[in-house]
Amino acid sequence: MATEFELAPFVVAPQEAGHTLAKVLRSRLGGPTWTQVRRLIAARRVQINGSVCTDDARRLQEGETVTLLRHPQPLPATAHPQRLVLRHLDDQIVVVEKPAGINTVRHPRERTWPSRRRRQSPTLEDLTQWAIAARYQYSPHVLPRLRVVQRLDRETSGLLVFARTAEAERILGQQFQAHTVFRRYIAIVVGTMKGQTFRSRLVRDRGDGRRGSTRNPHRGKEAITHVDVIEHLPGYTVVSCRLETGRTHQIRIHLAEAGHPVCGEKVYIHTLDGQILDDPSGAPRLALHAAELGFLHPTTGQPLHWSMPLPDDLSRFLQQLKKSGGNRHSLKHSRDG
Template sequence: MTAVRYTVTAEAAGAVLAALRRCDGQLTWNQARRLMHELRLGVNGIVCIDEGRRVQAGDVLEVRQRPFPPVPGDEDVRILWLDALVVVAAKPAGMLSVRHPGDRDWSEERKRQQPSLEESLGRLIRRREGGSGAVERRGGRPSGARTQRGLAAPGGVAATDSGLLAVHRIDRETSGILVFARTEESQQFLIHQFAAHTVLRRYLCVVPGQMSMQTLRSRQVRDRGDGLRGSTDDQSVEGLDMVTHVKPLRRFEGYTELECRLETGRTNQIRIQLSELGYPLCGDVKYRGPFGGAVVEDTSGAPGLALHAAELGFRHPGTKEQLSWQLPWPSGMLRWLDRLSRGQ
């Protein structure tokens, strides 16, 4: 997978094709557009097909000889649980959790080119419920759950067909489980659990080297000096606390598969903390080692970012039961892990 990568500087930031031309220095507009049309241009490891996409300092532009995987769509999304109050879904890698507020006025055609999980779920839910307004539990049964049919929202107010309310997000490059609320009361009930750190969030990832069990504690900084978020052990620095509990699951020749349980859930938390320790995630083109230190080259051959939200658990806002869902690695990652286990 031969590729040329450019890290966007503050001077090059802006519209993606203009940024690419500034970074490359030789590409014409037609050549840049052709790369996008042929699905050979990516941003942070994900294919980019929108000329209006804006990139910022620290983003990584990537030009490949072969096309990126196609853009994920509605058919790549799975609903794991659906009732009147919440929907739990499996997000594919390469899909936004929620569209940026500044992009919500895009045309429907432009949105469908690279849909967010929120938008895809809205369409899938409408198809399932057939526009009838009837709501019942759908999908696989989570741990500790009893079947709930006709579960009504508090006060008898039902969620609208498109009334999905964000509770949390995971990176575009990351696959795994998310929950959306369908009423404002449910949203607040779930947000309070996240704030109290009572939500179970278990991730899987793979890093180079051999790593031991430990708890990572640091403070997030918004700009570590190159436009990217970073972390520091200096508690006098203003920033949000980050706590991640790390446990090795499997050891391969030169690599370790880790379980990461989030106590806090800051943007890019796992990627930042492990990278700052010198263990950048396989397939991560953005965080490749501690800021100011040597870049850790990625020779793993990972098909994408090796980070997966594998388990999510919370108290249901209606029944108050503790529920949880688990999801294995995506198939492409499983094939790659099998090759690692055989030393290939």
């Protein structure tokens, strides 16, 4: 059923910064009751920067984008500890298969949420801890907290490691900083692409509020991505991306700046000069998957390596591209049907 309230997505203004989500939303909607606003938020109808927020007391920051959905955003079917795949578990580390559609970690303002509220909008960190507790038949509260050493974007699927001790966190952190952790992603991109290596310096704001590359050698951090072609399709290319560095959104930025955005990209299809890169693919989500992960065990030194095939949603999308032969009308029709 369509929502009784309608509101176009908006960017938090300076005078709204610091106020709660409920207060700003109530003002923007023209004064519904506090109960109505809180019900909208609790029903998973509000997103902040593309992620569902169910915390009506969340303090907004200037520049954040708030979206009121017409229908509740359901949890991904895989967002359940019993469905989460633990690829490796010992007393030092845990390696998991992250499903698309959930954040890796919780927003700092949400870290004090009670367990009941967390279960309404779980993160990968939550699901992993609950899955470990279920395997050991312990309460999650008695387990050591998970320590974050890497992140995957909300819409990216694939392999990810958490540390379970301070020592493992320190040693894995050193491996990531030394660029010795092996990370390979599979991406489906728009256009016919060639294998190449991208080297640039990435900054938080390229000039329009988005991350991107700069030509100033004194700004930003070096980012290196090695890209190999797996398969050419009519109008699209399946590529393998190996990270030498691990900057935020590195793969997405490098591919988009080369004119080959990842299918389903929503942020970096906007170029610095105001153009929008074409993406007729109809991708169900960002077509990016962390397919391989390898490192030395932080305490034993044993080389460890895992691989994960494309999940079902991207496998179906790839088959759809192959069947359509890259025909734009066929792709749109199959997605609309």
